[in-house]
Structures are given as C-alpha cells and as structure tokens.
Ligand SMILES: Nc1ncnc2c1ncn2[C@@H]1O[C@H](COP(=O)(O)OP(=O)(O)OP(=O)(O)O)[C@@H](O)[C@H]1O
C-alpha cells in the first residue's frame with residue numbers, strides 16, 4: 001500500500017506502554033474480564049484471540065474508557081486511565097475501532113474523518129487537512145469521500161472505523177475485527193495497511209478472527225477464554241497449543257476438509273427463480289440483469305468481491321430492495337412486487353449483514369419474535385427448542401439482553417431468529433463474519449442439519465472454501481452482473497475464482513457449466 | 529422526526545478554500561439584509577410592523593430550537609419553560625427594578641440561560657426520547673409553579689408598565705436584531721467545526737466520544753445557547769403582548785409552533801427555520817387570520833405533506849432542486865473554461 005509510508009507523518013511513534021493489572025469487569029453475574037494482567041510495550045503489536053464472548057471486545061472497551069473496570073488498574077505511560085471518559089483517553093493517544101461500527105451516518109466519509117482529525121487534539125490543526133486526505137487514500141476510501149456514511153456497506157464501514165482512528169492521531173490503536181469479512185486482495189491490502197501503521201512505530205492491540213491477520217501482523221498473541229488470559233506467546237506457539245486448538249481454532253486447517261458430503265439436491269422444481277433482475281439505490285445500479293435459481297432444499301453460494309451486489313441480491317430476494325426490472329418467482333408464483341413481510345410469510349427468511357436484532361429484548365424474546373405470527377404456543381416452543389439445539393451457544397444466553405451480547409453472539413442470534421420463522425429458504429448474508437473458527441465449524445454442521453430439515457439456503461460468504469464445500473451450486477457476481485453460474489467445483493481453483501471475481505461482464509461470462517439437475521440455468525442476457 | 533434528521537444535507541465540511549470564507553460571507557450578507565430591513569422601517573405600515581415583530585420573534589424561537597434539536601439531536605418539548613422564563617424575568621425586572629427594555633432583554637436571555645444550565649444537570653443524563661420527556665416535564669413543572677407564585681401575579685398574570693414599552697418602530701428594530709442574531713449564531717455553528725462535531729454526536733454519541741469529542745460539554749453548550757436565544761425571543765413576545773398569564777408564556781403552544789416551523793422549513797439547515805416561520809406565521813396564521821379553523825387545517829395538512837413527501841423540509845429540498853438545475857450549467861462553464869485555457 002502506497003499510503004503506508006505517509007502514515008508515519010500522522011502522529012509520532014508511541015513512547016507509552018499500556019499496562020493492565022488484575023483487571024476484572026463484571027456485568028451482573030457475568031464476569032467478562034477476569035483478573036487479567038497484560039502489558040503492551042511501546043511499538044508492540046499484540047493479537048487477542050479467543051472464542052465468541054470470551055471478553056476481547058470488553059478488554060478493548062475497558063482500555064478505551066467506554067467501560068470502567070470493576071477492579072484493577074489500567075495505565076497508559078505514567079497516567080492511570082481510571083475514571084477517564086473515552087474522549088480523554090482518546091486525547092492521550094489511544095484510539096478504538098469498534099467491532100460494530102458507529103459511523104456518523106448523515107455526514108460524508110470525509111466529514112467523518114474531519115471530526116476525528118480535529119476533535120482529538122488541539123495544536124495539530126495545521127496537519128488536519130493533510131491527515132484526512134492521507135487516511136482516505138490509505139484506507140481506500142477516496143472514491144467514497146463524498147458519500148454519506150449511512151450509505152456504506154458493512155465492509156466499508158469497517159474501513160471508515162479504522163480510518164477515523166488513524167485520523168484521530170492515535171498512537172496506540174485498539175482494532176476490533178477491522179478485517180472481518182475481507183478476503184483475497186482486499187485482505188492483503190488491509191494487512192499491508194495495518195503493518196504500515198505498525199511500522200510507523202505505533203502500538204497495536206488487534207482482536208481478529210481472521211487468522212491471516214494474526215499470523216502476518218503481530219509478534220505476540222494472547223488468548224482469552226471466559227475473560228481469563230489462558231495463553232501468551234508467538235503466533236506459532238499459540239497455534240500449536242492443544243488447548244487453544246480445542247477451544248478456539250477447532251479443526252480448521254486451511255482449505256477446509258469437506259464435512260459430510262452435501263446432501264443430494266432434490267430434483268424438485270425450483271423454489272425460487274429470478275429472471276433478469278435489476279435493482280439499485282438512487283442513481284446507483286447495484287444489480288443488473290441477474291438471473292438465478294434455488295431448488296427446494298438446495299444450498300447455493302453467492303460469491304463476489306466487496307460491492308459486487310451480493311447483499312443487494314439478498315435484499316431483493318427478501319423484498320427489502322425493490323426490483324426495477326425482472327421477475328422473481330416463488331414456487332412458480334410471482335412475488336416481485338410483494339412487500340418484505342408478505343414474502344417472509346411465504347417462507348423467505350433473511351439474516352442480514354450487520355445483524356438487525358432487537359437490542360432491548362432478551363435473546364429468548366428475539367427468537368420468539370422471529371416465529372410466524374400465527375404459530376401456536378406449542379409450535380413456537382418446539383421450534384425454540386430445535387433452534388437452541390442447533391445453536392447451543394444461545395441456550396446459555398437466553399435470558400440476556402440482546403444488545404449486550406458480543407459481536408459473535410449477536411451473529412448467532414440473527415441466524416437463530418431467521419430459523420425461528422420456519423422458512424423454506426434462509427438467506428444468510430455474511431454468515432460467519434466475526435465468528436471464532438471453532439464456531440464456524442459447528443455452524444457449518446448446523447447448516448447441513450438445517451438443510452436436512454428441507455430448508456434451502458442462500459449463502460453469502462467470504463469464507464468461500466467453506467461455503468462451496470457444502471453448496472449444490474454457486475454464482476459469482478461482479479459489479480452487479482452474474483459472471484459465473486453452475487457447479488461449485490471449478491471455483492475451488494483460486495485462479496479461476498479470481499478471474500470470475502473480476503471478470504469483464506458480458507464477455508462470454510457464463511461458462512457452459514452443466515446445470516445441476518432440476519435447476520434453471522442462470523443466464524446473463526446480452527448486456528454491453 | 530428520525531427520517532427528517534437522516535435527510536439533512538450536510539454541506540458543512542467541504543475542504544475547498546471558498547468554504548473557509550463561507551461564514552464571514554454569509555454573516556455579512558445577513559447583516560446587509562438586516563440593515564436594509566432596518567431602513568425599511570419608515571416605509572412600513574403599523575400593521576406590517578406588527579407582523580414583522582412577531583415574525584422575527586418566531587424566527588429566533590425556531591432557530592433556537594433548530595440549534596438544539598436539528599444540530600445536536602436533543603429534541604426539546606419544553607420550549608415554553610424558556611420563553612416563559614424570558615418573558616417573566618423581563619417583566620419583573622422592568623416593573624420592580626424600573627429597568628428599560630434593553631437591560632430587560634439581556635436579563636431575559638441570561639435568566640433562560642441559567643435555567644438551561646440548571647436543568648442540564650438532570651437532562652444531560654437523558655438521551656433521545658427520554659430527553660424529550662424530561663424537557664416536557666420541566667416545562668410543565670415550571671408552569672405549575674409560576675401559576676402559584678404570588679409575587680409574579682400567580683394565575684392572573686402580569687403586565688408590563690405601558691410607559692416602559694418601546695414604540696412599534698423600535699420594537700420592529702429590536703426584533704430584526706434578535707432574528708439576525710439567531711440566524712447568525714446558527715450560521716456560525718452549522719458551518720464551523722463545532723457544528724460538525726454537534727452533527728457527529730447527534731449521529732452517534734459513542735462514536736464522537738471515541739474520537740475525542742467531549743459530548744457532555746458540547747451538549748451543555750448548545751443547551752445553554754439555545755436557552756438564551758429562546759429567552760430572548762420570550763422577552764420579545766412579552767414586549768408585544770404586554771399583559772400575559774403563565775399559560776400564555778409557559779404553555780405547550782411554543783413547543784408546537786417551533787417544532788412545526790423547523791420541520792416544515794428543514795431541520796438542521798440554516799435558513800429552513802426562517803422559511804418555516806414565514807410559511808406558518810406569515811403564510812398561514814396572518815394571511816388567514818379571519819379563518820382560524822381553515823388555517824389550523826392547512827397547518828396540519830402542510831405538516832403531513834412535508835413529512836410524507838419532503839422529509840428533509842422545504843428549504844433543503846428547494847436548495848437541492850436548484851443545485852440539480854444549476855449543475856449542468858456549472859459543468860458546461862467549467863468545460864468551456866478548460867477549452868479557453870487551452
Ligand atoms: N454491556 C454488557 N452487559 C452485559 N453483558 C455484556 C456486556 N458487554 C459484554 N457482555 C458479555 O460479556 C461477554 C464478553 O463479551 P465481549 O463482547 O467482550 O466478547 P468478544 O470476545 O468480543 O466476542 P466476539 O468474538 O463474539 O466479538 C459476553 O458474554 C457478553 O455477552
């Protein structure tokens with residue numbers, strides 16, 4: 001990344017150490033951080049890993065002043081951070097990029113960065129203009145500079161979150177899953193950016209489930225479980241620790257061995273077929289002339305780079321984005337103009353990117369709210385039992401307020417709620433984003449279990465190997481057009497996948513792949 | 529209300545050098561308008577002068593609400609508390625201390641500012657709807673108390689000594705200055721980095737705080753500033769009404785008027801509240817004064833139509849349309865400029 005060297009000018013190198021001693025944080029009966037001691041030397045990069053709900057985000061929030069410890073001390077340099085509010089902590093030079101971004105939606109990307117560049121410390125006014133421009137370039141946000149942040153997708157919001165921390169001139173950066181959901185080139189770019197930040201002498205504390213970030217950026221990893229520090233060492237040492245493997249990494253070996261062979265695709269008529277669909281927002285065309293089909297009980301993967309239109313396709317299917325042209329058929333019945341709630345009643349469930357849960361309600365209430373309106377009490381209870389069985393992590397959390405869950409726990413809740421609706425088709429946008437590797441393992445087993453119940457799945461995943469392994473067919477989108485449709489197997493070849501990710505649309509894009517039985521073949525009509 | 533805020537067009541932070549001179553240019557232009565308005569005083573009929581004073585007071589009232597609700601997202605339902613405090617403190621200072629209207633107005637503003645600072649202690653702990661309900665409660669409590677405050681006339685109200693009230697021409701000039709002040713304050717806030725931070729904390733308090741914005745301090749500052757402007761407007765209303773009872777000044781009507789004006793004109797924009805005050809007070813209340821029922825219906829209908837069709841408000845909508853119309857022309861000019869340089 002070219003922006004990297006220039007980043008050094010944004011703020012001087014760190015000279016303060018971050019020291020936590022016997023820090024404990026309780027939420028009612030939950031001990032989110034348990035007698036934790038940790039020291040981060042000036043300029044050091046420390047990775048923090050651990051299962052979902054282990055207390056990683058809590059740790060970062062304690063340092064940033066968003067939460068206060070129940071006991072223990074946190075010092076930055078020779079200053080105690082006790083009772084300091086977040087803005088004061090930020091002014092000392094500690095910046096937090098939140099796991100769940102909190103952008104200023106009505107402000108443009110550039111204005112978001114300007115707030116960061118000017119609010120943090122007086123006296124650096126002269127450099128602020130440069131800072132915003134440099135951060136825009138470094139985070140690859142230049143093209144979006146004048147877009148209101150409310151219009152960004154989740155991955156761009158994560159970039160903005162990181163960009164704001166950079167622009168605020170922080171010298172110790174606390175990064176909570178800023179690379180979640182990135183793959184391929186984009187992940188490489190993000191890693192290079194983080195390395196450049198580190199190379200400029202700043203300290204980093206990185207929470208990340210994406211293994212490459214941990215392997216390629218940090219010198220030292222600490223592992224948390226139930227709020228306790230259970231391992232501390234180099235990435236290599238930690239990865240070979242059997243206990244860590246068991247609770248966190250799971251079976252994961254890159255390239256994911258196939259779980260059970262995918263269930264045979266039932267040869268029924270297509271459940272959902274989409275023909276020549278065009279959709280967009282304002283003047284932006286996000287999908288153009290997309291055709292695809294999903295059979296009863298089939299698992300279909302939709303792949304594509306950031307901004308390819310995958311989430312728009314998911315929203316168009318569930319009715320949250322209107323179709324501008326084209327047809328959507330559900331069991332041979334046109335549903336193109338039906339509202340989202342009507343489609344939900346027909347059996348289309350959507351677990352959206354960035355999990356829209358009811359944060360004031362408990363986990364159990366959230367799940368019950370997901371069940372069909374007319375379901376009887378007994379049926380609801382049965383369904384709830386089944387969902388808690390396939391997502392066992394939710395059982396322990398059933399009585400908690402959903403807004404207080406960790407990022408990964410909220411993701412599981414979103415999936416669980418969609419399952420409560422007794423759908424025939426479950427659309428999962430960014431399914432495994434922010435989940436610990438071991439959880440992803442069990443989640444994929446869950447998906448096969450879900451499929452065995454006759455539910456078709458549309459998976460949008462960055463974790464392509466994983467999702468392709470269980471899919472019956474796959475589509476690749478590029479700039480809103482279908483560039484591949486057919487069997488998932490050819491896409492396991494990295495080079496071919498990369499080619500389809502960035503293929504010129506229209507130019508004989510759809511290979512003559514054999515259509516899976518009982519399925520309408522996707523076609524990309526004409527186009528330019 | 530939420531949609532209206534989300535639609536606010538933010539033009540605050542363009543980095544081009546012209547933007548830096550935007551505040552002085554805008555305030556200068558406003559001052560010119562104000563001076564022309566002052567000069568026009570002699571030409572206007574008493575009826576028009578009368579309309580003018582009240583209109584100016586409404587402009588100040590609407591802008592004050594806009595600063596608080598539109599910029600910082602703190603929706604107040606207790607506008608009456610500040611109008612009433614301004615009106616009563618002014619009347620009391622004039623009657624009992626024999627002060628003239630100028631120090632009287634300053635007292636009105638200061639008293640409402642002090643009230644804001646005191647109310648801030650509980651109010652700043654509240655967010656969103658809870659803040660709104662908190663302000664509502666404060667307004668109701670204050671009204672009840674003044675109704676029973678014998679020294680200030682209790683429920684039978686208070687009158688300002690007629691001799692101390694300035695002439696209509698002077699009132700008109702005072703009103704113009706007050707309105708100018710309110711709009712100028714809004715310009716400075718809206719287009720400065722301070723205003724950008726307010727918009728930021730309106731969108732996400734946590735986000736702003738994590739980036740070094742002292743959210744509590746900023747909220748307090750706008751609360752007090754808005755209170756002072758509202759108090760000033762209250763003083764002006766007192767001078768035009770001369771006799772009033774607590775419910776006239778502390779009642780809910782002020783909140784409703786301010787809200788309707790700001791929503792119709794455009795929440796968070798600089799001139800939106802001015803447009804809203806013109807549309808509601810002049811367009812509907814004054815022109816249709818002989819048909820009070822019709823004007824109420826129109827007001828309600830207009831509000832519904834705006835919320836439904838132009839949620840960002842009349843003024844931002846008009847600006848956007850004008851910009852869209854001007855954009856091709858500007859592009860063409862730029863192109864021809866490039867050609868000429870070649
Ligand atoms: N404000 C809160 N109130 C109550 N419980 C909370 C609160 N914040 C976090 N928790 C609980 O504390 C535990 C740790 O949460 P934390 O967000 O730190 O997890 P995490 O390690 O970041 O997980 P993930 O990988 O899923 O993001 C979780 O069980 C969570 O439900």
Ligand SMILES: [Mg+2]
Nearest residue numbers: 057099406407
């Ligand atoms: Mg977390």
